[in-house]
Amino acid sequence: MRTTGGALLVGVAVVTASVVLALLKVNPYLYFAGYVILQYILIATAWNILGGYAGYVNFGTPAFFAMGAYTAIALIKLGYPALPVLIVAGGLVAALLGLAIGYLTLRLRGTFFSIATLALSVVLQTMIMNWEFVGGSRGLSVLRPRGAPFGNYVVFLFTVMTLLAVAGVLVARFIERSWIGRGLAALRDNEEAAECMGVPTLRLKLFATTISGFLLGVAGAPFPYYVTFVEPNSAFALDYAVNALAMPMIGGTTSWVGPVVGAVLLGSASQVAIVTISSEMNLFIVGVVLVAFVVLAPEGILGLVRRLRGR
């Protein structure tokens, strides 16, 4: 996985494996739960481009995710129900929101930036609740397109989300290893010094917020077809804000591997908890694990591995 070619190959292999899995028609619940975990891989990876690489902690993940979901709903209602259209459009709308957030970084840093993103999420949720066209606060039912590949739309969405997650991870990996990633790391460490060393900090921050927003919107766009009933409380759920932050923190924020590891571990754990204990327990588990990691292993699992290897 050292070279870009190798990473691409692994990506293709993962997507192929998901198609094979789709053809096998195993227990339908596995596709249903797998979709959620894959969606979280994409969300955690997208969040980490801004939060991990650039060091700007975004509490407003639900806003971006919901932008993707509600753009999709608006397009479905307007008569454009094709999934690829929804994904691209949802991503673009969330990217615009990301660009706007990027300009906030001119004035707001650290905690204040985080609070502003949280406020953004609340404001947008209120706006959506009052927009009847997309269902308002009552929500809206969505009909899935007919004739899904693999004979089942959830199984189809599972393969689509695999493709999106793999693409998102490849994008993050590419950014991390490019001059952009090195510049983001510099401004995360010290923004003033980075700017004085020739790093165009504003441009890089705008890039990070936009691409992060785009991928979060992409993650949210298939959501209406997945749940078939969308209301503001599910699209703007606190889970997204907490998980988007907890997964990279637990995995490790400095590398693209971290969010993937964190999302797989935490995502699977909460899916198991939902089935075996209760649906309310999963946020509790996330909270406890997050606190434990912040105290005991602030650099996440990647940091632990590095320490064990003695580096």
Place this chain on the structure above:
Amino acid sequence: MAAALLEVHGLVKRFGGFTALNRVTLHVKEGERFGLIGPNGSGKTTLINCVSGSLRPDDGRIVFAGRDITALPAHRRTRLGIARSFQIPKPFRSMTVQENLDIPLEYAGHARSRDAGAEAAEILRMIGLAAKAQVRPAGLTQIEMRKLELARAMAARPKLLISDEAMAGLSSAEVDDILTILFRLNGEGITIIMIEHIMRAVMRFSERIVVLDAGERIAEGTPEEIVRNPAVEKAYLGE
């Protein structure tokens, strides 16, 4: 060598009701060793922040190598050839010493990533940090941290190097160490502005000195002239 590399015209900077710089004008010639001194709070660092682009002046103009740079963001000025070290070291803490240098080499020094390594190694050898190339800043001593600041500024391949109190808190031998480095850089043709409280160092280093007090320029001259200037004595010691 008489052409002015840096011209500052009537620079004004206010913070709320406080005027930190009040119409400061100065010229730094190409290849010059220029000293900027003044009591604490006299506006030295504010002036440097305006020149390097960290702060926007309220009035006045800054011209570098014949080009008006007043409105340029800091990173563009660095690319044109203005590099600085920080009074309180601001290293990139997640990176090794070598990686700290890679940032300006890549972003401002126009180095391709292939030969960035060789360039970084050469700068570190010249400055005496070669043995610490793979160490993170947390493992450096005070003087090594100051040297990293200078090395990182050097990696931007500057025409003008601004050294903001690179020697504060260092021992006498360490001050000489830094002075030797700065003399050598100047010998390579780099214009240097030194901001310093250690008079022994500024007086030995500078060809010309400007004195700031309460945001105003109160004196200019050779070190000998400055030492004998009554206004300077008053600014430092009071009536």
